[in-house]
Amino acid sequence: MTAETTTETAAPAPTASPASAEAPPKKPAKARKTSFTQALNGALDLAMERYPEMFLIGEDIAEMGGDFGVTRKLLAKYGPERVRDTPLSEAAIVGTCVGAAMVGMRPVAEIMFADFLGECYDQIVNNAAKVHYMFDGQFTAPLVIRTACGGGFGGGPHHSQSVEGWFLNVPGIVIAAPSNPADAKGLLLASIASDDPVLFLEHKALYRARGEVPEGWHTVELGKAAVARAGADVTVVASMRMVPMALAAAAAADDDGISTEVIDLRTVKPYDAETVLASARKTGRVVVANEAPRTGGLGAELSARIHEECFAELAGPVVRVDGLDTPIPFSVPLEQEILPGEDDIAAAIRAAYRGGAR
Amino acid sequence: MTAETTTETAAPAPTASPASAEAPPKKPAKARKTSFTQALNGALDLAMERYPEMFLIGEDIAEMGGDFGVTRKLLAKYGPERVRDTPLSEAAIVGTCVGAAMVGMRPVAEIMFADFLGECYDQIVNNAAKVHYMFDGQFTAPLVIRTACGGGFGGGPHHSQSVEGWFLNVPGIVIAAPSNPADAKGLLLASIASDDPVLFLEHKALYRARGEVPEGWHTVELGKAAVARAGADVTVVASMRMVPMALAAAAAADDDGISTEVIDLRTVKPYDAETVLASARKTGRVVVANEAPRTGGLGAELSARIHEECFAELAGPVVRVDGLDTPIPFSVPLEQEILPGEDDIAAAIRAAYRGGAR
């Protein structure tokens, strides 16, 4: 299976963050059109070259190149020790990563679908996220868990979920969530370089998105959002597939004379409160857009925080756009009912704009 | 091991909700002082009598009566078929419940510590919470997963967590979270009677709390909050151990001339927005108190919702009181650093009160 929807609209976010200290860019980066999948593949390739302690692990990632082709051709280049196929054992895959990371390896796991993270939830939450803290800093867990998330392709209830909400209340874990090929590369390289455990979310509807991707060792600092589009009246905070949707909705809002700023979070935990709050203060009207169910989702956290810190500057309440509070049905028209779309964001932008006149 | 802290301050919340339809109270309920543990034990006993399709399942629940004594003496009365010890197999325990519930049984599992829910996360999230929906209503999952949560007794990072945040973004699951013996009984009976899957959270620090508990078939409707204390100036929304703390903080605030209303959520998912919002509209100043880490916790959802719906009526932003964004350290003074206390709630009440003058 492959992701159905391609998203050509994903404008590459300005990546202001510097390359990581140990990795100065070799030469002025030259950009070219690359798919999200290729960007990830290229990042893995570069990192495998740089870090001898890195290895890839997961189901069908070697010869087959992964269910979405992200690890394609890496077996041929790096061999079966470092590009390691596993049985269908998600707990053991992540456990292996934690153990290896504790002794200084830099494993990158692929969990085929994010929906399967329930199988290794304990390993992520009680092990990866805690070994650094509970053992008083004596261990680190520099591992990355890449996984394909999100709906919109008729995948049904166990192949379509947005899972960041499962982990938002878990201290110690980092969640990266790129919206375009350049960030996919930059965040993946930063995640691999990071000594914190990173859950790396790849929205399936973005795999075929194309954009300009800087060549060479291009990193996007974890925990830093990007202003994907500047605007003065309304702020939309989004991530992953919601970013191209927000950009389209923002373009539509131009016609109504509403100037919309779009913040691409890029890392959803820990998120970049500074950038989000600065924009909220500037516009006084905020929309937070997420694909996951509303209740207890990322939108709740962002909304709470924005109100907490910018209450006096807000012209009206933060407006949440989310999936409905349901599992994800198989049938495509039903799925469309429950997932948020461009129109929902556009409507929210208008509502936030009007909400100014409370 | 046993919970260290007893909480005698937990005033029984007025339980306004009617007994469930199929279960009229036999006679005018006579109240007596009962511990939280006894209240749960009594509820299980009553329900086992009423529902032949009910059984108990978990580690060491039979002869031993569970790690906290909640299932004590039930083996003798109902036998090993219906009070079923298991091996240390959390996924199979919950899976067994789901399967049995799908064919009309009414299983009640005990997962010894809530921290171990990671082991059966998939079973809860992808199975219990979804069978009703994804199979178009053909199955229900009338199961209850009881589990001991919360910190404050030096249990360390894997025996002290507040886990409601792990499940808030999961449609289909109900989360009950009593704060006192009467509600422990009433919510547990309602949970067992419910045809939805319920995660039933028992805060370890409350097990020894005593209070008046109505005799007989006393239920507390799921999804309905209680006004644990009426007040006019500030609303505190809390659950579990935060309720007695909030009541104590409210009493302290009286001395400053601040009249505080305390809402005991009782069910944290789906939560009683109506009661919460009504109180927020009335006072215009709200504190939400939770033991779990702040980011992505229940407080975020409540805060977002209250701002969303009561923005114009609020005198200032909703104030969150939470645990710090860390795992839970073993050492007691460190644990005290990171868990929220009565003083934190009291300070938040004053802040919310002052916040009125924005």
Next chain:
Amino acid sequence: MDTPTLRGLYRDMWLIRAFEQGLEREFEQGNVPGMLHTGLGQEAVQAALAAHLEADDAFFPDHRCHGINALAQQRHAGDGERIMAELFGKATGVCSGKGGSLHSADPAVGNFGDNAVEGSYMATVLGVALAAKMRGEPKVACAIIGDGTVGRGEFHESLNMAAIWDLPVLYACVNNGYAISMPVGEGHASANIVDMARGYGFGCEQLDGNDVVEAHERVGAAVAHIRAGNGPRFLELKTWRWQGVFAGEFRPEAEVKYWREEHDPILMAADELQARGVSGDELEGIEAEMRELIEGWIDFAKASPAPDPAKATADVYVGWEVARR
């Protein structure tokens, strides 16, 4: 096995093959959403299981079980077309289109639905079996699990608990040699799954899952054993799936040739039937009849309406409504 029984199984196998081939065609034409895993090549396993599972039993199909789902639906409820409609996401599907290929269920025919987090139902099946045992019902609860799915920890938890509680569980392990691209002997300590199952102390058997006569007989014996209250059984049915991975065929040519030409369950059964004097014409007639039946099901699925949009928010909870947009 008498000839009428074998003829019936032959028919069932053709029903499955026609179903999967029709579905494959429709999928390629873009009429079927989502993902597609077919049971082509594994018809004997499914027909043998379907032959012994009653409507009162419970089976948890895996992701290649459209065939057994359709047979159960057709035999016990007379409306196999509703399995097809489910795969098209239509209102007439067994789950009104909410489940799809990986979550088609109908408890009235014993179909408890796949769990696309493969193998989670190794735990769920315990509960169904336990309930039957507690109620004294002579029921069989069957988990159909691929060789790859055996990698999951629930394998151990499930077999162990079925053993200590002596539950009426049939583990039908469909060993088709691969988990997506992983050969069974590379993914597991042993290429013979029974080796890992034997430690739990109940009967384990390995058999040729493409020989419908053997499969029917051994499944029958296991089901009878379980139904009589004698506890769990583990069957490893060796077979092979036509479907490679989406990159195409990756398996050795000789292997492909063996399974598709020399050891195909339908061809094997046809040989046996012909040896017993059944004519080639009659066999062709069965195939044609099944293909026609399935085309009718496909037409039904296509002509069926999309689900009522209200279904999207229905049945999240029993006790609460979920807000619509």
Next chain:
Amino acid sequence: MDTPTLRGLYRDMWLIRAFEQGLEREFEQGNVPGMLHTGLGQEAVQAALAAHLEADDAFFPDHRCHGINALAQQRHAGDGERIMAELFGKATGVCSGKGGSLHSADPAVGNFGDNAVEGSYMATVLGVALAAKMRGEPKVACAIIGDGTVGRGEFHESLNMAAIWDLPVLYACVNNGYAISMPVGEGHASANIVDMARGYGFGCEQLDGNDVVEAHERVGAAVAHIRAGNGPRFLELKTWRWQGVFAGEFRPEAEVKYWREEHDPILMAADELQARGVSGDELEGIEAEMRELIEGWIDFAKASPAPDPAKATADVYVGWEVARR
């Protein structure tokens, strides 16, 4: 085994027993927070393991492993008292009091810490072993797992992956007959855990974990086998724990008597040493010396300061600070 080695093991066992008994006393007096699980009765298993594990190896202790933790700390770093201090939640503890009884670790002595979600480290150990193998280090990665812990699905995933990757893992299964209150024969398909481990095709052995001579020899052989690059080994060490459950003793009187009086690892070793001519006085001297050592550790722990409050928010992330109140 020569007498000096046995005398050394006897000493180690007394260190453990004195440690646990001292700790138990302090716990009862309310000086030790949280929960308490002791390794009393299991000293031979722990001494035998500790004797063969080097500082460069890695072991994942279970919840009764204060003893092996202390031995490793004392032998490889000379500061066993820091294990005691950790249990008191003090700044001088190996994890500055952040881990406590269930999460005491010090990688410098090969102690990778318990995971109080018992058995999760059956998966973690794979990664440590894999890293050693990839780097060509002659390292042993050891998971110490109780009989009850074997119920976890990770048991299957771990043994399977250790087998297919031929990893340097030592599974040391401490079968003390019970998981809290559940007898091993009721919680598992077999009371002999090796029966479930054998299916993975690597060497499995069951032995008397209270006979320190046998345990030392068999652990030594397994460790040598693994260190030489020959892949995983599974040892089931039969023993018995003094601690019942908190309701008190629930096990049959004859069983208690057998294990505490007739088959106690320290008494058995004392008998053997006396048969070899070591005097009762010398043996008593060893006991007294260890008790004194441990009282010193307890004094150290008690006198140590509480952790710096800043530790509460330190080390959540490497890359970020967490807000304090």
